[in-house]
Amino acid sequence: MQDGTLGLIDFGAVGIIERSRRQQMTALLLAALSENDVAATDALLLIVDAPDDVDLEAFRHDVGIVLTTEHLRSGGQGSIFTRMVDVIRQHRIALPGELASAFRSFATLEGCLRVIVDDFDMVGRALPLMPTLLRRTVSLSRMATDLQAQGVIALARLERIPRRLDALLTGIEKGSIGVTLRSDNGDDVSGILGRVTAEAASTLVSIAAVVIAVVLIIAGGGPVLGGSVTLFGVLGAVVGLxxxxxxxxxxxxTFGRRG
Structure with a gap:
């Protein structure tokens, strides 16, 4: 600029990162500065959309390699942000668009600064700025405001509970309350659950009948119907059948369904 200071030229490629995401990224930067691979992985998992089958231990290991390499290397090419994105994609983890843009901006900035200063350490230079960033993100006044906002929201939800409870009880009295179970693809599985329950009950009843039959036959006793045949023996045979x-x-x- 005219006074010799640096200014920002906006060419349109500008994104906005909300406060909650900025807090998560601050935690990630702090973990990266302290080479804490566990904390860095936890911070990343708060930001990215990780699938259920992701190998968390392998992901943490690769994140730790990036952090250790960044702390041990002296100068050189590449950016910690670019390598972090590579690790995220390597594990097939979805990266939110705003986070990808932020990492790309950080990598571009770091590359531009290294054109001016070959051994510029962007991560190391960021360390003295962390206390100021934390004071902006986590301050007592902001925490108090957050608590007040959460309290108002909780109060509003509590005020709705009696009305919803009354509607639920009214529906139960009228018999209009029903429960529908659906699978992951949206299909109704209530019938399947009913059939499984019925078959489980039938199995238990059949097993109980066989056990009772064995007990009756072994115990014998009861009125003699003729010869050595007793009433308990006949009942045991019928129940066992x-x-x-x-x-x-x-x-x-069971075998019919498998076939």
């Missing part, structure tokens, strides 16, 4: 047929039916259904 029904239990055996029930188990046979369940086995046939």
């Amino acid at each position: 029904f239990g055996f047929l029930g188990l046979l039916r369940i086995v046939r259904r």
Whole structure:
């Protein structure tokens, strides 16, 4: 600028990072400065959209390699931000657009500064600025304001509870409350759950019938119907037959579905 200071020229490629994301990125920068791979990984997982099957230990290991390499190397090409993005993509983790733009801006800035000063250490130079950044992000006045905002929101939610509870109880009294279970693809699985429950109950009843039959036959006793045949023995045979047929039916259904 005319007074010799540096100014920003806006060519349109400007993004906005919300406060919550700035706090997460501040935590990431602090962890990177202290070479804390565990904290850096945790901070990244708060920012990125990691799939359920991601190998967290391998991801932490690769993040640690980037941090250690950055702290041990003297000069050279490349940027810690570019290498961090490479690690995120290597593990097939989705990177939010604003974070990708921020990392790209950091890498571009670092590259421009190294054109002026070959061994410029952007991460090391950022360390003295961290206390000021933290004071802006985490201050007592801001924390107090946040607590007040959360309190107002919680109060508003509490005021809605009696009305929603009354609507729920009214629906239960009228019999208009129902529960629908759906799978991941949106299909209704209530019928499947009902069939599974019915088959489990049938299995338990059949097993119980067989056990009762064995006990009755072994115990014997009761009125003698003729010869050595007793009432308990006949009842045991009948109950055992029904239990055996029930188990046979369940086995046939199971193998029939597999076929």
